[in-house]
Amino acid sequence: MVTESADSPPTRGAAPNDVRDFALDSVDRVLIEQLQRDARTPNNALASLAGIAPSTALGRVRSLIDRGIIRGFHAAIDPAALGRNLEAMISVRLQAHARKHEAFTERMVGLDEVLDIYFIAGADDYLLHVAVASAHRLRDFVIEHLGADPEVAGTETTLIFEHLRRGPD
Incomplete structure (x- = not known):
């Protein structure tokens, strides 16, 4: 420090x-x-x-x-303009032995699909905001990058229908 x-x-x-x-x-x-x-x-x-x-x-x-x-x-780029029309929030719970979150964060930061990463309190450890081209690509992302990760205990995916940002006053 x-x-x-x-x-x-x-x-x-x-x-x-x-x-x-x-x-x-x-x-x-x-x-x-x-x-x-x-x-x-x-x-x-x-x-x-x-x-x-x-x-x-x-x-x-x-x-x-x-x-x-x-x-x-x-x-702030619209993911749809890049061909990524489907956005989702994925809650990620890590295994109890994998609480050193830096390695997980580093892996997620390097993935094109991941827009934002939130390290959160509560039952889950992370919330990932992702954007992909299709439901098929979302499934592949979850299987390849989360389901295959031995540090991940579980996930829950929520589709985003619309994403609004606070605009000028």
């Missing part, structure tokens, strides 16, 4: 459960809220919305990234 002074921000790439200084002022909140609405907002527009200079806005956004508050920027 990295030791940091009270005056220095946590280092980039710190573990998600590290204790961090997440103190946000009103300017940080304006920047974050706008970037959540549109991550492609130009810096000068961010500065104008927050009532600060563009150089200050750039520094503030960099600080939010460095402190791990902004985790990244991405494009």
